[in-house]
Each structure stands twice: as C-alpha cells, then as structure tokens.
Amino acid sequence: MSTDRVRVVVTGLGATTPLGGDVASTWSGLVAGRSGVRPLNQEWIDVLPVGFAAPAAVDPTEVLPRPEARRLDRAEQFALVAAREAWRDAGSPEVDADRLGVVVGSGIGGITTVLSAYDTFKEKGWQRLSPFTIPMLMPNGAAGWVGLEVGAKAGVHSTVSACATGAESIGYALEMIRSGRADIVVAGGTEAAIHPLNLASFAAMRALSTRNDEPERASRPFDKNRDGFVLGEGSGIIVLESLEHARARGARIYAEALGVGYSADAHHIAQPEPEGRGIVLAMERALANAEIAPSEVLHINAHATSTPAGDVMEAVAIKSAIGDHPVVTATKSMTGHLLGGAGGVESVATILSLVNRLVPPTTNLDDPDDGVEIDVVRGEARALPEGEIAAINNSFGFGGHNVAVVFKTFHS
Structure with a gap:
C-alpha cells in the first residue's frame, strides 16, 4: 500500500431493513437465514401478478416523531433512521463542520410522494399539497436531510445510479476523504418503492418473481429455478473517517475501506452485458485501487x-476477476432487493462479516445453476479465517453501472 495515501476506516454502522429496524437485528436475521419477504395485504395487490415484497421490519413512522415524519418521504425517513444509528454508533463525533460530508443516494427517490401528491392535486386541488412536497420528492432529499442532521458543510452529495447507488455513494465518500475534502463522511443508500405502479412496472419487465405460493422462497440467487427478484425497502448507512482523525478521537474501528472500482457496460439500458466484462473490470479496478491481489479477497x-440473466454472469465474472476461492453470499435472498439502498445495506453486511469472521448463508439455493462455479455459502453461516482478509461488495444497476467496494479487516 502506498505510504503516502490517506487510510480510511469505518467507524459507524446504521441500517433499517426487512430483517430489522437496526444493525443488530438485521445482522442476526442474516446469520440465521431468516427471510424478510412476506405477502402484502394492501387492497391494490389483487390486481397485480405479484402479491408479495420485503417491507421494512420496523416502520420508520414508529421511530420518528410524527411532525418530523410528515415532512419526509418514506425513503428519506429510512435514511434518517439509519444515519442516526450510524452517527450514534460512531460516537456522535465532534468534527469541524467544514470537514464533514454526506453522500447518500436513492435509485428512484421520492416516488411515493410524487404519486400520492399527484393524486391529491387531481382530487383536491393544489391548495391541499404539502409545502414539503418538493423536498420530499427530490432525489437528493435524503442526502439533504442527513446533511442537516449532522451539520455537514464539506459537501452533501447524492449519487443516482439505480441499484449501484448505495455502493457508489460509499465509493465517492472514500474518495472525498482521500482527496482531502473531508475527515468524516456519512454515506450509503436508501429506497422506498413498494408501490403498485413500481411493482406493476417491474412485473411488466418480467423482472419480478411471481412465486406467490411461497413468497419467502421467491428470492433465490444463483438457483436454477429463480424467476426474478423481490422488491425490498430500507436503508444502510456507514460512517467513513480518515484513520488519523479516528485515532485522534479514540474511535472504535470496524474495518478499513480500502478501495473502489467503477465501470459501465455501454450495452443496454436494463440488461447486463452478456459476458460480464464490465463486472470484471469493476472488480479489477477495485483491486488496483485497493492495492491488493485477488488472493487477498x-x-x-x-x-x-x-434474476435469470444476472446471477450466472456475475458468478462467471467473480471467478474470472478474483478466482473460485472467496466465500460468496447473496444476502438479497433474505432482504429482497433494496434497489438504491442495496449497496449500503450489503456494505454493512460485508463489514460485519469481516468483524465477526462469519458469512451469512444464501437461502433458497437448492440447485445451483450451470455456470455457478464459485463457493456460495448454503445452509448455515460459515466462518472466515483469522488474519488480515479483504472482502468485496458488488453492486450493479440499470444503465450499465458497475461498482465494487473493497473492505479489509483493520490493523494498526
């Protein structure tokens, strides 16, 4: 590793997911192989081909004060809940506001606000719209509220790269600290898109599973009988900090954020490049940025x-870029797909795997598809070895976005 490069560490974790309203409950659910997918009971569900999703285990309105919750879109509510947990977990650090940043994104943004506000406008007129409608629907709203919460002045940013959003936010935050713009950055992703229009639209793409008779077994990454993803919601946020700043204040350190790699497929707006070259490139660039060898992952x-198209291609790409030695998991088998929130939640899971030396299982993987020639954890969680080890969180999104973030066990 370059001796003059700023080292960046993770000092705080926050999450609210289909498995739990905080990091501890989410992690215990992942390790236990518990599913957060369940049937939906809204009236509109009967007209859709998909009758289930992975809603948040704890509604954010149960956590936030009612006056505060009313001026936030649901995606913003999730982000604020997770960010507050992460900030507390980091010790609510005292930091120069000019050296504090935020990077929090959403793939879809305040979509439920857009749709409900338009219904209000049509049925009751513009006078009945909330004065917070615009702050609630704008894609950077979550970042803005988190920035206000912690008083960040180094820069508040919002990446929008579909399902790669959360991971890209973390990568951008890493670069903010390395470049000298900030000492601490709160980063991650959020999403709240369980709405009939979104479910219907994904169903029209044939992207969603329709396993209505067994919702908890519908999300089955790498399995030969998978038929689509399950829509989830929630947020994952981490606090990134320069090692120098963390040491100076005596912070507890989870892991080191070692590198990030980006690429774009330039192939199709929704379908992945069939040979996985963009995924390979993102992981190779992440390794180069982290200055480590594939054998260390x-x-x-x-x-x-x-999804039928993506899983095998990723398995092939992992074997090509890294090898068949890493212990692999697919936590979406339990959480569903949180879209823009996925990279944040899965980074939290990746970090905790390093901390606890334990990899959660991939549930519902009964019959690995042809071409899945990697070591995917099945059945029970599996222990990781002692010593310094690195881990990668992969995130890809519509539009051809590919992001790989590298974390490593921390050593002084």
Whole structure:
C-alpha cells in the first residue's frame, strides 16, 4: 500500500431493513437465514401478478416523531433512521463542520410522494399539497436531510445510479476523504418503492418473481429455478473517517475501506452485458485501487438479485476477476432487493462479516445453476479465517453501472 495515501476506516454502522429496524437485528436475521419477504395485504395487490415484497421490519413512522415524519418521504425517513444509528454508533463525533460530508443516494427517490401528491392535486386541488412536497420528492432529499442532521458543510452529495447507488455513494465518500475534502463522511443508500405502479412496472419487465405460493422462497440467487427478484425497502448507512482523525478521537474501528472500482457496460439500458466484462473490470479496478491481489479477497457479498440473466454472469465474472476461492453470499435472498439502498445495506453486511469472521448463508439455493462455479455459502453461516482478509461488495444497476467496494479487516 502506498505510504503516502490517506487510510480510511469505518467507524459507524446504521441500517433499517426487512430483517430489522437496526444493525443488530438485521445482522442476526442474516446469520440465521431468516427471510424478510412476506405477502402484502394492501387492497391494490389483487390486481397485480405479484402479491408479495420485503417491507421494512420496523416502520420508520414508529421511530420518528410524527411532525418530523410528515415532512419526509418514506425513503428519506429510512435514511434518517439509519444515519442516526450510524452517527450514534460512531460516537456522535465532534468534527469541524467544514470537514464533514454526506453522500447518500436513492435509485428512484421520492416516488411515493410524487404519486400520492399527484393524486391529491387531481382530487383536491393544489391548495391541499404539502409545502414539503418538493423536498420530499427530490432525489437528493435524503442526502439533504442527513446533511442537516449532522451539520455537514464539506459537501452533501447524492449519487443516482439505480441499484449501484448505495455502493457508489460509499465509493465517492472514500474518495472525498482521500482527496482531502473531508475527515468524516456519512454515506450509503436508501429506497422506498413498494408501490403498485413500481411493482406493476417491474412485473411488466418480467423482472419480478411471481412465486406467490411461497413468497419467502421467491428470492433465490444463483438457483436454477429463480424467476426474478423481490422488491425490498430500507436503508444502510456507514460512517467513513480518515484513520488519523479516528485515532485522534479514540474511535472504535470496524474495518478499513480500502478501495473502489467503477465501470459501465455501454450495452443496454436494463440488461447486463452478456459476458460480464464490465463486472470484471469493476472488480479489477477495485483491486488496483485497493492495492491488493485477488488472493487477498476471501469473501464477496454478491449483487446476485435472483434474476435469470444476472446471477450466472456475475458468478462467471467473480471467478474470472478474483478466482473460485472467496466465500460468496447473496444476502438479497433474505432482504429482497433494496434497489438504491442495496449497496449500503450489503456494505454493512460485508463489514460485519469481516468483524465477526462469519458469512451469512444464501437461502433458497437448492440447485445451483450451470455456470455457478464459485463457493456460495448454503445452509448455515460459515466462518472466515483469522488474519488480515479483504472482502468485496458488488453492486450493479440499470444503465450499465458497475461498482465494487473493497473492505479489509483493520490493523494498526
């Protein structure tokens, strides 16, 4: 590793997911192989081909004060809940506001606000619209609210790269610290898109599983009988900090954020490039940025959404770029796909795998598809070896976005 490069560490974790309203409950659910997918009971569900999703285990309105929740879109609510947990977990650090940043993104943004506000406008007129409608629907709203929460002045940014959003936000945050713009950055992703229009639209693409008779078994990454992803919601946020700043304040350190790699497929707006060259390139660039060899990567949290096109291609790409030695998991088998929130939640899971030396299982993987020639954890969680090890979180999104983030066990 370059001796003059700023080292960046993770000092805080926050999450609210289909498995739990905080990091501890989410992690215990992942390790236990518990599913957060369940049938939906809204009236509109009967007109759709898909009757299930992975809603948040704890509604954010149960956590936030009612006056505050009313001026936030649901995606913003999730982000604020997760960010507050992460900030507390980091010790609510005292930091020069000019050296504090935020990078929090969403793939879809305030979509439920857009749709409900338009219904209000049509049925009751513009006078009945909330004065917070614009701040609630704008894609950078979550970042803005988190920035206000912590008082960030180094820069508040919002990446929008579909399902790669959360991971790209973390990568951007890493670069903010390395470049000297900030000492601490709060980063991650959020999403709240469980709405009939979104479910219907994904169904029209034939992207969603229709396993209505067994919702908890619908998300089955790498399995030969997978038929699409399951829509989830929630947020994952981490606090990144320069090692120098963290040491100076005596912070507890989870892991080191070692590098990030980006690429674009330039192939199709929604379909992945069939040979996985963009995925390979993102992982290779992440290794180069982290200044490590493929042999040092012993764990990968795969993007693996349970779609027919993507899973095998990612498995082939992992074997090509890294090898068949890493222990791989696909946590979307339990959380569903949180879209823009996925990279944040899965980064939290990746970091905790390093901390606890334990990789959660991939559930519902009964019959690995042809071409899945990697070591995917099945059945029970698996232990990781002692010593210094690195892990990768993969995230890919519509538009051809590919992001790989590298974390490593921390050593002084």
